[in-house]
Amino acid sequence: MKHRAAVLGTGQTQHRSKRPDVSIAGLCREAVDRALADAGLGLADIDAVVVGKAPDLFEGVMMPELYLADALGAVGKPLLRVHTAGSVGGATGNVAASLVQAGVHRRVLAVAFEKQSESNAMWALSIAPPFSMPLLAGAGGYFAPHVRAYIRRSGAPEHVGAMVAVKDRRNGARNQYAHLRQPDITLESVQASPMLWDPVRYDETCPSSDGACAVVIGDQSAAEAAAGPVAWIRATSMRTEPTMFAGKDHVNPRAGADAAAALWQQAGITDPRGQIDVAEIYVPFSWFEPMWLENLGFAEQGKGWQLTESGETEIGGSIPINPSGGVLCSNPIGASGLLRFAESAMQVMGKAGDHQVAGARTALGHAYGGGSQYFSMWVVADTPD
Amino acid sequence: MTAPLSAPLEISFDYTRSLGPVLAKFMTALADRRILGSRGSDGRVHVPPAEFDPVSFAPPAELIEVGPEGTVLTWSWTDHPVDGQPLDRPFAWALIRLDGADTGMLHAVDGGSAGQMRTGMRVRPRWAAQTSGQITDIECFEPATQPARQSAAEPAAAAAGQAVAAGQAVAGQVADGAADGAEPVTMIITPVRLGYQHTASTEESRYLRALQDGKIIGQRCPACQKVYVPPRGACPTDGVPTTTDVELPDHGIVTTFCVVNVPFQGQRVATPYVAASILLDGADIAFQHLILGCAPDEVRMGMRVRAVWRPPEDWGTTSENIDHFEPTGEPDAPYESYAHHL
Amino acid sequence: MTDVAVIGFAQAPNVRRTDGTTNGVEMLVPVFQQVLGQTGLAKEQVGFWCSGSSDYLAGRAFSFVSAVDAIGAFPPVMESHVEMDGAWALYEAWVKILTGEASTALAYGFGKSSAGLLRRVLALQLDPYVVAPLWPDSVSIAALQARLGIEAGRWTEEQMAQVAVRSRSAAAGNPAAQLSGTVDVAELLSRPYIADPLRAHDCAPITDGAAAVVLAAGDVAREHCARPAWITGFEHRIDSGSLGARDLLAAPSAAAAGRAAGAGTVDTAELHSPFTHQEILLRGELGLGEQVTVNPSGGPLSGNPMFAAGLARIGSAAAEIMAGRAGRALGHATSGPALQQNLVCVMEAR
Structure with missing residues (x-):
């Protein structure tokens, strides 16, 4: 039997390209302390800790959670370390939720982080092993060909990618924690920015950030004891498929579509476009907004770009996407997924500040990783069912 | 069947680690050839300092100077050091409780031979010829009973020597933590080089x-x-x-x-x-x-x-x-x- | 709480060096076939997959993503991964079954320890600011703990050698073991130290390997296994990452996990003790008396595939129950330097 679970509090760091003022532990604690304060709890109230981050090569520390146990208040408690590539932040939230839903724990702390400035992600993701062609060029080099395929398949006009960038960067300007805050960005300035991995431009690309996110998840009694609003976790889902295989659809991966279908079913949602008030989805390159709108079922196949182009994904539109500015504004890789999950919770808790979507009651958090092969998602709402 | 192909793969990066306030003070003091510990809310003195108190989870209220001498709590003997370790000849690893501390600090002891090592022996740090604010500023510890020995690397040679090549610290702009006018250390660079056989x-x-x-x-x-x-x-x-x-x-x-x-x-x-x-x-x-x-x-x-x-x-x-x-x-x-x- | 049992276990041969890749596929394909064959489950019937492995062991970012090829993960699967020993993947899988989202799960772990210099790679698990830059190797760290115990009168070098002798002897019955056979204490003690006070026989060998364990709930377990190993307690804890601040002669995380899981009631235990003295220490922390059979498989001293060995302990303990040789058994896993993190899974026959 599944127990009810709710987000009691969220916290995140000030995301920056470099946070030279903190250690790895200090970065994590900035997010953790804010999440605990938001939940009205202390570290001593936590039963278990789930840590998520992307490759250990980014910081040059093998299983850093071992050394972080003290700073995270995990000594004497259960501690899990999740790693599901770029989706890891989402997986961290889902695993933490499952510990409560299973009835194993009452209050669980999920923490995810990346301190990218310790090294260089392009380097770490482009190490060419012997015998291979040294063509790897980071995540952008991997995903840009699939963006091209989407544009070809859907017939989307070229400016849609730039529109997403303008929307997300302007949204980010309303988010006090965002790494990139660009209220004055325009379609023209995005289109004039350098082409990095043609067809993906500089302004259509996520930054490299130092940052962390933390979420406190509690059971029903903990949620009912909370002083402030909570975000009830209505559904969670995860799906995986191989990186490359004959017949893989890189534009509309089946793992993502299957995860979404399972999620909607679990949450009792039959019309995501009508029933979801706001969504935080993992868009590291601007074109992934229309791609994921289709993959998630917010738009028909080939029509995602029309939803973006219509302005409906802006704050104030019928389905606001990434009011926080999303991954395009802050990308501490390991934390990026949990940030999507936390932001969705903040929306239904009414705590999203200047980027609050009015009347948001049901929200989606979404993350993906690897070669568009790992998907994790949740739906949160202001009431338990 | 012919064996699969394999070839060496080296993973190498010089990581830039920002220290945060507590470790910055510790490293800055090392550059000044002093060792700091943190006093915990339970009174225990941790060396190296704990960034967050193990009991209260808060940053430590104060850092205090400890040592420089200390006592070996336990040790193990290494005949064949691996790359990057403090000494390239046989030496001991030890947990050393510095005078004034309640915890052990892990470091190398240039003990000569296993036969000369003892739990309870008194040791003192041997400082690198040039310090820059990192843990390798302590080249190793040495028995406190023997005459003080000059650092293995002479200052002139140190620039090309292992102590410097093993890493370096970067002085930055954080004002807090400066001691005796020394420039505060806010970052360290930690080279990580690992060799693998890729198959x-x-x-x-x-x-x-x-x-x-x-x-x-x-x-x-x-x-x-x-x-x-x-x-x-x-x-x-x-x-x-x-x-x-x-x-x-x-x-x-x-x-x-x-x-x-x-x-x-x-x-x-x-x-x-x-x-x-x-x-x-x-x-x-x-x-x-x-x-x-x-x-x-x-x-x-x-x-x-x-x-x-x-x-x-x-x-x-x-x-x-x-x-x-x-x-x-x-x-x-x-x-x-x-x-x-x- | 839902009743969940281990219903299958398989492992790759524990060997010093495989010809395989670091993504584990070559080891995992036959292991999956074997463990699914035992249980009569088709891969499509596995509700949740969860793996444990390490990028630093493989020397590559995202080294685990290719491992899902061994599943044949299309149509897509419900799946997760921990950067930990597969034992914690099994824990995540157990939790998933308790939520009701799956009634079967397969957890696996894999590691090609031989790809790099293992004891040096493991130095990167230590504090990155004040310890790892000194590159303390994992064997030397364990040796610090061993000497403490010797000098405190907790164990002797002879008792440590006896652990090795018993492990090698028990491993004779384990076809997957890397080291097995008859050795005697005097002979072992005549050999040189490799990290005084540890000799080669005190240290687990460097092992490439993989392991898989299948879980199932209630009636599904009964349907697919004649004598399921029912999980009655599954707990894990972590201790401080500061070696010098810990009492290295205790493993509070092991003791607490053991108490919570009910370790005191077992007749058989598989302990993930990569060093001889750690078996002695863990026996005490878990409250295992003389009557408890420890490491009938030979344990990690006869083969220690990193990121799979802890899972293999649970699998081996379950196998004792499934084969009718044990009534109540525990599998233990450890992670981190000097027994920092510990997990205990207690199982019983019904």
């Missing part, structure tokens, strides 16, 4: 050896009948190794591609270059290769391309035997013919 799968090795003979070998999955190139240790949809060899032609189509304009550390091809997914005729999966022989903006989805091989005398067991692919000039493949490979 190709049996199936991929077969492909690579065929490349050495100028042939492209794919394999068919016995379950789904799809042709994989390179062959796979497990067909990703069926979980069984690909088996039947299929020799493939060195031409096919570009399914999709990007133009890489961004330079980065470790890059081995000059930008801009076209990285393309190339579907060889007869294969069921595309692989990545380089397109040359036309301007990047002339590359198209569906364009027919053929391999341009390096001179046979340069061939090895690598995908790099094919220098690049170039357009054949034939008409493009219709989109419908490759849409399901995107």
Whole structure:
């Protein structure tokens, strides 16, 4: 039997390209302390800790959670370390939720982080092993060909990618924690920015950030004891498929579509476009907004770009996407997924500040990783069912 | 059966670690040849300092100077040091409780021989000739009973010596933590160099050896009948190794591609270059290769391309035997013919 | 709480060096076939997959993503991964079954320890600011703990050698073991130290390997296994990452996990003790008396595939129950330097 679970509090760091003022532990604690304060709890109230981050090569520390146990208040408690590539932040939230839903724990702390400035992600993701062609060029080099395929398949006009960038960067300007805050960005300035991995431009690309996110998840009694609003976790889902295989659809991966279908079913949602008030989805390159709108079922196949182009994904539109500015504004890789999950919770808790979507009651958090092969998602709402 | 191919792979990066307020004070003091500990809320003094109090979880209220001498709590003897360790001759690792501390600090002791080491022995730090604010400023500890010994590295030689090559600290602009006017240390650089032996799968090795003979070998999955190139240790949809060899032609189509304009550390091809997914005729999966022989903006989805091989005398067991692919000039493949490979 | 049992266990041969890749596929394909064959489950019937492995062991970022090829993960699967020993993947899988989202799960772990210099790679698990830059190797760290115990009168070098002798002897019955056979204490003690006070026999060998364990709930377990190993307690804890602040002669995380899981009631235990003295220490922390059979498989001293060995302990303990040789058994896993993190899974026959 599944127990009810709710987000009691969220916290995140000030995301920056470099946070030279903190250690790895200090970065994590900035997010953790804010999440605990938001939940009205202390570290001593936590039963278990789930840590998520992307490759250990980014910081040059093998299983850093071992050394972080003290700073995270995990000594004497259960501690899990999740790693599901770029989706890891989402997986961290889902695993933490499952510990409560299973009835194993009452209050669980999920923490995810990346301190990218310790090294260089392009380097770490482009190490060419012997015998291979040294063509790897980071995540952008991997995903840009699939963006091209989407544009070809859907017939989307070229400016849609730039529109997403303008929307997300302007949204980010309303988010006090965002790494990139660009209220004055325009379609023209995005289109004039350098082409990095043609067809993906500089302004259509996520930054490299130092940052962390933390979420406190509690059971029903903990949620009912909370002083402030909570975000009830209505559904969670995860799906995986191989990186490359004959017949893989890189534009509309089946793992993502299957995860979404399972999620909607679990949450009792039959019309995501009508029933979801706001969504935080993992868009590291601007074109992934229309791609994921289709993959998630917010738009028909080939029509995602029309939803973006219509302005409906802006704050104030019928389905606001990434009011926080999303991954395009802050990308501490390991934390990026949990940030999507936390932001969705903040929306239904009414705590999203200047980027609050009015009347948001049901929200989606979404993350993906690897070669568009790992998907994790949740739906949160202001009431338990 | 011939053994799979393998070759060394080195992973190497100089990590830049920002320290935060507590460790910055500790490192700054090391540069000044002093050792600090933190006093916990339970009164225990931690050396090195705890960034967050183990009991109250708050940052430590105060850092206090400890040592410099201390007592060995336990030790182990190393006859064959590995790369990066403090000494390149036999030495002891020890947990050392510095005078005034309640915890042990891990470091090396230049103890001469295992026979001269004892739990309870008194030791003192031997400072590096040049300190810069990192844990290796303490070159090692040495028995407190023997005459003080000069650091192994003379100042003049230190710049090229192991102590400096092993890492360096960076002074920054944080004002807090400066002691005696010394410039505060806010960052350290930690080189991480690890050597691995990379091994190709049996199936991929077969492909690579065929490349050495100028042939492209794919394999068919016995379950789904799809042709994989390179062959796979497990067909990703069926979980069984690909088996039947299929020799493939060195031409096919570009399914999709990007133009890489961004330079980065470790890059081995000059930008801009076209990285393309190339579907060889007869294969069921595309692989990545380089397109040359036309301007990047002339590359198209569906364009027919053929391999341009390096001179046979340069061939090895690598995908790099094919220098690049170039357009054949034939008409493009219709989109419908490759849409399901995107 | 839902009743969940281990219903299958398989492992790759424990060997010093495989010809395989670091993504584990070559080891995992036959292991999956074997463990699914035992249980009569098709891969499509596995409700949740969860793996444990390490990028630093493989020397590559995202080294685990290719491992899902061994599943044949299309149509897509419900799946997760921990950067930990597969024992914690099994824990995540157990939790998933308790939520009701799956009634079967397969957890696996894999590691090619031989790809790099293992004891040096493991130095990167230590504090990155004040310890790891000194590159203390994992064997030397364990030796610090061993000497403390010797000098405190907790164990002797002879008792440590006896652990090795018993492990090698027990491993004779384990076809997957890397080291097995008859050795005697005097002979072992005549050999040189490799990290005084540890000799080669005190240290687990460097092992490449993989392991998989299948879980199932209630009736599904009964249907697919004649004598399921029912999980009655599954707990894990972590201790401080500061070696010098810990009492290295205790493993509070092991003791607490053991108490919570009910370790005191077992007749058989598989302990993940990569060093001889750690078996002695763990026996005490878990409250295992003389009557408890420890490491009938030979344990990690006869083969220690990193990121799979802890899972293999649970699998081996379950196998004792499934084969009718044990009534109540525990599997233990450890992670981190000097037994920092510990997990205990207690199982019983019904």
